[in-house]
Amino acid sequence: MIFTTGSLLLAAQLVAASALPPLGYERKLLKEALASRDVSGISCSDGPAPKASAPKTNVWAPITPNDNRAVWDYLYDPATGLNLTHPDNATASDNYVFWIDTIHSNKSAVLPYIDGDGPLPPKYARVVIFEGGKAEPNSQEYMVGPLPVSNTTTIQPYDYPFNGGSGGSVPFNARYVDSVKTALTEPLMAELMTNVSDITQALFNASYLGSSNENTTLTSTAGTPVSFDGTQQFRNIMFRLPGVASYLTPIDFFLLINCPGTDPSQFSLKGFVTGSQFYETEEALRTAFEAGELAQEFEHDTESGWPIVDYKPELGSRPYDDQFAPTSIELGGKRYAVDAKERYVEYMGWSWYWSESRLYGVTFYDIKFKGERILYELSMQEAMAQYAGNQPKAANTVYHDTYYSLGTDIATLIEGFDVPLGSSCFNISYNELNGTTINQDAMCIFETDSGYPLSRHRYGGGNTSYPFTSLGVVKGSALTTRTIATVGNYDYMFDVSMHVDASIEITVRASGYLQSSFYYPDQGRFGPRIQQATQGSLHDHIINYKADFDVLGTSNSLQVSELVTVNVTQPWFPELGSFPQMEMNTSMMSTEQQWNWAPNNNAMYVVLNQNETNAWGEPRGYRLVPGRSDIHLTILDSPWSLKNSEFAKSHLAVTKQHDTEPYSNSWQNINLPSKPQHDFSKFFNDESIEQEDLVVWFNLGMHHYTRSEDIPVTLFTEAASSIVFAPQNFFDRAQDGDLKNRRWIVVDQSTEEGALEYEDYGVALPQCMVAPTEPVLEVSPTVNYEFEAEL
Numbered sequence: 001m002i003f004t005t006g007s008l009l010l011a012a013q014l015v016a017a018s019a020l021p022p023l024g025y026e027r028k029l030l031k032e033a034l035a036s037r038d039v040s041g042i043s044c045s046d047g048p049a050p051k052a053s054a055p056k057t058n059v060w061a062p063i064t065p066n067d068n069r070a071v072w073d074y075l076y077d078p079a080t081g082l083n084l085t086h087p088d089n090a091t092a093s094d095n096y097v098f099w100i101d102t103i104h105s106n107k108s109a110v111l112p113y114i115d116g117d118g119p120l121p122p123k124y125a126r127v128v129i130f131e132g133g134k135a136e137p138n139s140q141e142y143m144v145g146p147l148p149v150s151n152t153t154t155i156q157p158y159d160y161p162f163n164g165g166s167g168g169s170v171p172f173n174a175r176y177v178d179s180v181k182t183a184l185t186e187p188l189m190a191e192l193m194t195n196v197s198d199i200t201q202a203l204f205n206a207s208y209l210g211s212s213n214e215n216t217t218l219t220s221t222a223g224t225p226v227s228f229d230g231t232q233q234f235r236n237i238m239f240r241l242p243g244v245a246s247y248l249t250p251i252d253f254f255l256l257i258n259c260p261g262t263d264p265s266q267f268s269l270k271g272f273v274t275g276s277q278f279y280e281t282e283e284a285l286r287t288a289f290e291a292g293e294l295a296q297e298f299e300h301d302t303e304s305g306w307p308i309v310d311y312k313p314e315l316g317s318r319p320y321d322d323q324f325a326p327t328s329i330e331l332g333g334k335r336y337a338v339d340a341k342e343r344y345v346e347y348m349g350w351s352w353y354w355s356e357s358r359l360y361g362v363t364f365y366d367i368k369f370k371g372e373r374i375l376y377e378l379s380m381q382e383a384m385a386q387y388a389g390n391q392p393k394a395a396n397t398v399y400h401d402t403y404y405s406l407g408t409d410i411a412t413l414i415e416g417f418d419v420p421l422g423s424s425c426f427n428i429s430y431n432e433l434n435g436t437t438i439n440q441d442a443m444c445i446f447e448t449d450s451g452y453p454l455s456r457h458r459y460g461g462g463n464t465s466y467p468f469t470s471l472g473v474v475k476g477s478a479l480t481t482r483t484i485a486t487v488g489n490y491d492y493m494f495d496v497s498m499h500v501d502a503s504i505e506i507t508v509r510a511s512g513y514l515q516s517s518f519y520y521p522d523q524g525r526f527g528p529r530i531q532q533a534t535q536g537s538l539h540d541h542i543i544n545y546k547a548d549f550d551v552l553g554t555s556n557s558l559q560v561s562e563l564v565t566v567n568v569t570q571p572w573f574p575e576l577g578s579f580p581q582m583e584m585n586t587s588m589m590s591t592e593q594q595w596n597w598a599p600n601n602n603a604m605y606v607v608l609n610q611n612e613t614n615a616w617g618e619p620r621g622y623r624l625v626p627g628r629s630d631i632h633l634t635i636l637d638s639p640w641s642l643k644n645s646e647f648a649k650s651h652l653a654v655t656k657q658h659d660t661e662p663y664s665n666s667w668q669n670i671n672l673p674s675k676p677q678h679d680f681s682k683f684f685n686d687e688s689i690e691q692e693d694l695v696v697w698f699n700l701g702m703h704h705y706t707r708s709e710d711i712p713v714t715l716f717t718e719a720a721s722s723i724v725f726a727p728q729n730f731f732d733r734a735q736d737g738d739l740k741n742r743r744w745i746v747v748d749q750s751t752e753e754g755a756l757e758y759e760d761y762g763v764a765l766p767q768c769m770v771a772p773t774e775p776v777l778e779v780s781p782t783v784n785y786e787f788e789a790e791l
């Protein structure tokens with residue numbers, strides 16, 4: 001059977017393609033495949049989603065490309081007095097724009113607009129200017145608006161979202177290490193490594209002579225943090241064999257330098273590390289080398305192609321694997337409607353808006369079910385990773401991926417593989433200088449079968465007083481919005497799924513290359529050997545999210561129902577005397593706090609509105625249901641993640657919503673562990689959270705216990721984490737009764753032939769999936785099957 005020819009063609013082409021395609025290759029294939037798609041009535045899933053019409057303008061939308069260009073020109077107009085240099089020509093001692101994004105709109109300005117006839121809130125650009133030209137060089141964030149640029153537009157420091165004491169300002173030593181700063185450190189690095197190239201050549205048959213030297217045979221990498229409090233800057237540089245998978249072929253050689261400020265003459269060597277020894281000078285290293293103390297026992301296999309994600313025939317073959325694997329297809333056509341212009345979706349009672357940004361990727365707003373608001377905002381806030389190891393790179397590495405503008409790394413999804421055939425895909429854009437870069441088809445929306453029925457029950461049987469067997473079963477389906485951000489080595493897959501029973505599931509998965517270590521036989525405590533000369537480095541992933549609940553308005557409380565064991569006596573069990581039973585100890589959390597899931601899940605957490613009750617008088621709410629791998633950071637007092645990563649240190653947190661607290665982290669916080677620009681723990685100042693506007697912050701993630709199956713890349717099946725928000729007395733009953741995708745079957749067993757009633761509510765398997773040239777598939781669910789056995 002042929003479903004969507006173009007997609008299958010695309011799939012086949014991609015499987016055939018080996019190695020890493022040049023940038024834009026998938027996009028080209030996708031275009032060609034879509035253009036050649038045979039749409040002659042073969043597939044029910046052809047055709048775009050029906051058009052929805054958003055009730056309001058999307059107030060969270062990213063600033064437009066025109067606004068970006070106008071802001072750029074406005075900033076670069078000498079009249080502003082910003083004294084900016086174009087980035088192409090900038091040195092560390094110049095002022096230049098680093099990036100432009102969109103300012104988070106104040107909720108206090110948005111609600112009157114979306115819920116009433118308040119004015120459309122003004123739009124502002126978020127601008128980062130690297131100000132090396134100042135007497136005290138720094139990086140400063142600004143808000144520029146209102147937009148579009150007019151004579152009322154102003155530029156003001158964007159200070160209010162950051163609580164560390166310096167607002168939107170970050171000291172020069174802690175700002176993002178861009179190509180300008182890297183260029184300053186490169187000469188020292190090249191000279192130091194050239195001076196020891198005879199040693200690296202002898203030990204590793206490779207050397208680093210400078211990034212652009214034709215004879216350089218090593219790549220270098222240095223992570224974050226590069227500073228503790230902005231008064232110093234260092235780089236702990238690891239060297240690797242080059243290639244597509246250089247992350248997996250590090251060598252046992254590290255260069256540590258100090259490089260504070262803008263003046264390279266102040267930069268210096270801190271030392272070299274190899275064989276788990278620290279050499280403060282070239283001389284010390286050379287002495288050890290000449291004494292024969294630096295022999296290398298293991299060597300990377302650079303020949304056999306093991307690190308590449310292509311077909312590996314040496315693993316054998318599996319029966320039937322030459323057939324196309326089962327796939328999810330929207331046979332009856334799409335069951336959701338989209339307003340692409342306003343970034344608005346409607347699905348089975350749900351509605352929401354989305355936006356996108358350079359820092360946070362795709363974010364969700366005004367999530368309603370059957371017209372009632374559940375969440376005002378749902379957004380990923382930070383993707384963090386912290387490593388461990390007895391070598392300077394692993395021991396030092398903490399990543400906050402907003403630092404790398406995670407939203408710019410969200411690229412084209414491959415239909416049929418990354419997302420089901422026929423998914424609705426949308427471009428994701430970001431601003432770069434005065435232009436806007438489009439990542440085509442980088443966010444996809446698709447509905448899938450849940451893989452299990454939503455609900456079912458079979459009742460009766462036998463020839464008794466109820467001589468029938470009845471069975472009701474409801475189909476489970478969900479609409480998922482998916483993006484994948486490839487931030488350097490890792491591919492993070494972000495899913496938000498709206499289920500038809502009014503629950504929301506948020507899932508993050510990780511694949512891609514491990515940041516690995518050279519293999520040290522005596523250091524299995526940091527992970528196993530996973531290749532000839534590679535050790536998988538132990539690390540944590542913590543993905544922080546913001547869930548601004550508005551359960552029927554902004555007056556919400558957080559109810560805790562703890563399971564407790566109590567001794568009871570019951571007069572009808574005199575023989576037991578006192579015996580233990582469980583019951584719920586229910587209370588409202590009174591103040592803002594960070595807390596963890598209860599051991600054995602012995603507590604239920606519900607965000608509810610005490611003033612809104614269902615038909616049974618119960619307060620209407622949404623429960624936080626733990627999913628898979630709900631963890632927090634293991635180390636709570638590491639010098640590398642001391643006070644800049646407080647968001648990662650508990651499973652959950654709840655705060656009162658403030659316009660001045662839109663983010664849990666700051667994207668440049670990573671380089672300020674002991675003097676944070678923004679300290680999440682300061683959110684918790686004992687404000688009351690009873691019938692207030694609440695924000696729940698939660699972490700997903702994984703303790704990455706590395707394994708040889710992380711070669712070539714980590715597998716999404718295991719590296720996954722999730723949470724569910726499920727209605728808890730929000731309705732009067734389950735939200736499955738009104739779904740017609742169900743069957744109701746009754747067999748009358750009082751008669752010999754077992755007369756059958758089979759109700760499909762008019763929703764049958766469509767016939768149009770069959771290609772005209774293929775034999776017609778006989779499926780007609782409304783006929784009376786002979787039911788002989790029990791159902």
Ligand SMILES: *[C@@H]1O[C@H](CO)[C@@H](O)[C@H](O)[C@H]1NC(C)=O
Binds near residue numbers: 089
């Ligand atoms: C960079 O500087 C050169 C020399 O001053 C100048 O000609 C050029 O226009 C500048 N480039 C940009 C993008 O401003």
Ligand SMILES: *[C@@H]1O[C@H](CO)[C@@H](O)[C@H](O)[C@H]1NC(C)=O
Binds near residue numbers: 083
């Ligand atoms: C403007 O910036 C340059 C560096 O790009 C600096 O040398 C100069 O002093 C600055 N001018 C003023 C007026 O601040």
Ligand SMILES: *[C@@H]1O[C@H](CO)[C@@H](O)[C@H](O)[C@H]1NC(C)=O
Binds near residue numbers: 143
């Ligand atoms: C948001 O609210 C804060 C606090 O009232 C205010 O300082 C800021 O200017 C507002 N931001 C925008 C974008 O309107």
Ligand SMILES: *[C@@H]1O[C@H](CO)[C@@H](O)[C@H](O)[C@H]1NC(C)=O
Binds near residue numbers: 151152
């Ligand atoms: C701003 O521009 C508008 C129209 O473009 C004009 O009417 C108004 O006088 C201007 N205001 C100022 C302060 O220049």
Ligand SMILES: *[C@@H]1O[C@H](CO)[C@@H](O)[C@H](O)[C@H]1NC(C)=O
Binds near residue numbers: 188191192195282
């Ligand atoms: C590199 O070696 C040369 C020659 O020995 C020496 O003069 C120079 O100081 C060394 N460079 C560094 C950065 O140590």
Ligand SMILES: *[C@@H]1O[C@H](CO)[C@@H](O)[C@H](O)[C@H]1NC(C)=O
Binds near residue numbers: 205217
């Ligand atoms: C050393 O590396 C070169 C390429 O840089 C390679 O041609 C040569 O075979 C290598 N030697 C050994 C002994 O591996």
Ligand SMILES: *[C@@H]1O[C@H](CO)[C@@H](O)[C@H](O)[C@H]1NC(C)=O
Binds near residue numbers: 213214215
């Ligand atoms: C690279 O090595 C070759 C062969 O040793 C040499 O001729 C050439 O000058 C080297 N290039 C550089 C930039 O050092």
Ligand SMILES: *[C@@H]1O[C@H](CO)[C@@H](O)[C@H](O)[C@H]1NC(C)=O
Binds near residue numbers: 086
């Ligand atoms: C962006 O700036 C460059 C100069 O740096 C200019 O050549 C180009 O036309 C500008 N693009 C737009 C869309 O304004």
Ligand SMILES: *[C@@H]1O[C@H](CO)[C@@H](O)[C@H](O)[C@H]1NC(C)=O
Binds near residue numbers: 427439440
């Ligand atoms: C998506 O991006 C492609 C390529 O840049 C462009 O041709 C297309 O018009 C964009 N689609 C929308 C809906 O903007």
Ligand SMILES: *[C@@H]1O[C@H](CO)[C@@H](O)[C@H](O)[C@H]1NC(C)=O
Binds near residue numbers: 580
């Ligand atoms: C229940 O009674 C048992 C036996 O007297 C006692 O050990 C236990 O502590 C009691 N548990 C509670 C929760 O009171």
Ligand SMILES: *[C@@H]1O[C@H](CO)[C@@H](O)[C@H](O)[C@H]1NC(C)=O
Binds near residue numbers: 555610611
């Ligand atoms: C919520 O309920 C309390 C007590 O029943 C009442 O005092 C309060 O006015 C109500 N608030 C709202 C916003 O309805």
Ligand SMILES: *[C@@H]1O[C@H](CO)[C@@H](O)[C@H](O)[C@H]1NC(C)=O
Binds near residue numbers: 749750751752
């Ligand atoms: C149930 O009872 C009816 C009437 O007594 C009988 O005809 C029938 O065969 C029985 N059915 C089964 C499944 O035993």
Ligand SMILES: [Cu+2]
Binds near residue numbers: 510539541704
């Ligand atoms: Cu990992």
